[in-house]
Amino acid sequence: FADLANVSISEDIPVEGEITVPVGSHTLDEDFSTLDEPVKDTIMRDLKAVGKKFVHVMYPKKSSTLLRDWDLWGPLVLCVSLALMLQGGSADSKDDGGPQFAEVFVIIWFGAVVITLNSKLLGGTISFFQSLCVLGYCVMPLTVAMLVCRLVLLAGSGTVSFIIRLIVVVAMFGWSTLASTAFLADSQPPNRKALVVYPIFLFYFVISWMILTFTPQ
Amino acid sequence: TITSVLSSFAEFDDAANLLAANPDATTISIDEPADVPKNQHGRRQEPGREEDDELLGTDDSDKTELLAGQKKSAPFWTFEYYQTFFDVDTYQVLDRIKGSVFPVPGKNFVRLYIRSNPDLYGPFWICATLVFTIAVSGNLSNFFIHLGKPTYHYVPEFRKVSIAATTIYAYAWLVPLALWGFLMWRNSKVMNIVSYSFLEIVCVYGYSLFVYIPTAILWIIPQKIVRWVLVMFSLCLSGSVLVMTFWPAVRDDNRRIAFATVGTIVVLHALLAVGCLAYFFDAPELDLPAPVIPAHNVSTVITKSR
Numbered sequence: 248f249a250d251l252a253n254v255s256i257s258e259d260i261p262v263e264g265e266i267t268v269p270v271g272s273h274t275l276d277e278d279f280s281t282l283d284e285p286v287k288d289t290i291m292r293d294l295k296a297v298g299k300k301f302v303h304v305m306y307p308k309k310s311s312t313l314l315r316d317w318d319l320w321g322p323l324v325l326c327v328s329l330a331l332m333l334q335g336g337s338a339d340s341k342d343d344g345g346p347q348f349a350e351v352f353v354i355i356w357f358g359a360v361v362i363t364l365n366s367k368l369l370g371g372t373i374s375f376f377q378s379l380c381v382l383g384y385c386v387m388p389l390t391v392a393m394l395v396c397r398l399v400l401l402a403g404s405g406t407v408s409f410i411i412r413l414i415v416v417v418a419m420f421g422w423s424t425l426a427s428t429a430f431l432a433d434s435q436p437p438n439r440k441a442l443v444v445y446p447i448f449l450f451y452f453v454i455s456w457m458i459l460t461f462t463p464q
Numbered sequence: 465t466i467t468s469v470l471s472s473f474a475e476f477d478d479a480a481n482l483l484a485a486n487p488d489a490t491t492i493s494i495d496e497p498a499d500v501p502k503n504q505h506g507r508r509q510e511p512g513r514e515e516d517d518e519l520l521g522t523d524d525s526d527k528t529e530l531l532a533g534q535k536k537s538a539p540f541w542t543f544e545y546y547q548t549f550f551d552v553d554t555y556q557v558l559d560r561i562k563g564s565v566f567p568v569p570g571k572n573f574v575r576l577y578i579r580s581n582p583d584l585y586g587p588f589w590i591c592a593t594l595v596f597t598i599a600v601s602g603n604l605s606n607f608f609i610h611l612g613k614p615t616y617h618y619v620p621e622f623r624k625v626s627i628a629a630t631t632i633y634a635y636a637w638l639v640p641l642a643l644w645g646f647l648m649w650r651n652s653k654v655m656n657i658v659s660y661s662f663l664e665i666v667c668v669y670g671y672s673l674f675v676y677i678p679t680a681i682l683w684i685i686p687q688k689i690v691r692w693v694l695v696m697f698s699l700c701l702s703g704s705v706l707v708m709t710f711w712p713a714v715r716d717d718n719r720r721i722a723f724a725t726v727g728t729i730v731v732l733h734a735l736l737a738v739g740c741l742a743y744f745f746d747a748p749e750l751d752l753p754a755p756v757i758p759a760h761n762v763s764t765v766i767t768k769s770r
Binding site for chain 1: 550
């Protein structure tokens, strides 16, 4: 070690270079340049990101896209379309009917927030909006089930149609729960996984019940 | 226990003797992490401790007060403070649920299962499950009762969910608040040996509501007798959990007040069960052939008069 003490940098050797953070400067450049791009490009980029996440929900493999680049557009679109389709359930009196738009909206968002808080309080390492994003995107199978139910109800509302609707809703409920568990379970402490998964199960069960009991006018 | 304390003293004695004989030696003792933290974190119950967990729980009431103070040290505006109320594992929650469904006579639920680690997970999610179970079961039961009638049109009755939620959450949080306030007030007048914190009372009430969940599912059966038997049975189970928890807290008080308190607890619990049954579940109707008989009489009268 004594030899190294004699090393010194002479003035002949130029010391130069760039100190930049490659990733940071990239996004900085992009931020400045996206102002000039056509609006269509901006919208298409976001739409593609949302579409990619839909595909990830349909085939839930171990991918971190849903978690890393979270967004809440997809959940909003799904929630609004589900609430619109669930509206208009009939009743003789206002009190006995199905859920109204605002009720479905509140149940989905309030339910997702409560489940996220629950998982964070139990010691989960996932961030608040990532969890909201996953729970919202995993409502998609149930939205598809609602669409199918409405189409089946157009054809008729007898026992056969009820059985078809029951099978479809149960299958989509299982899909939703499994998809969201696949994304969320890893971020939980191992001896509390069941405590975190159960509220997710309850959440999708309530949504499935609302879909199954939908009766048109 | 006293035996464990004595045995640990014995270990120290041995170590001290060894050190005295050979001062340069280093003694390594390998034992379990000390017994005291086991009490603190509510780990799985050892069979030997059951003698300590009698109804009074006087031996660890001092310890639990101290430990309760040690646990929640984060200021209330931080997230960590609220995390201390969710410091339970899956098996602990399952144990507590099991303890509320199979109450052992003579064992206090709070001392046995909660042991200064009250959680809010159980009360909150058991109430949520109960709300949706009652609403869904009521809807299903009404559907089956009125099925087949030509004038019946199925309705989802979604309004009842919000009513159920308000009722059950109000019961599970306001009644413990009132009870806690009452017990604190009596504590200031009469020195009670056993006192509970607000969270422990919320915890007991929350877990005692668990037995109503399978009861609500079984209420789908449209037989009056079956439903009332279920009401009695579940009331006995969950009521006994509450009574065995709160009797030690009031029995040092005036006799009348003690009985009135425990009586009110049971009556409110019964009111909840009966009220839910009456509001959410339509009465199963009996099909009487009454409309048929007058027509038959009229026709016989007409034929006779001819």
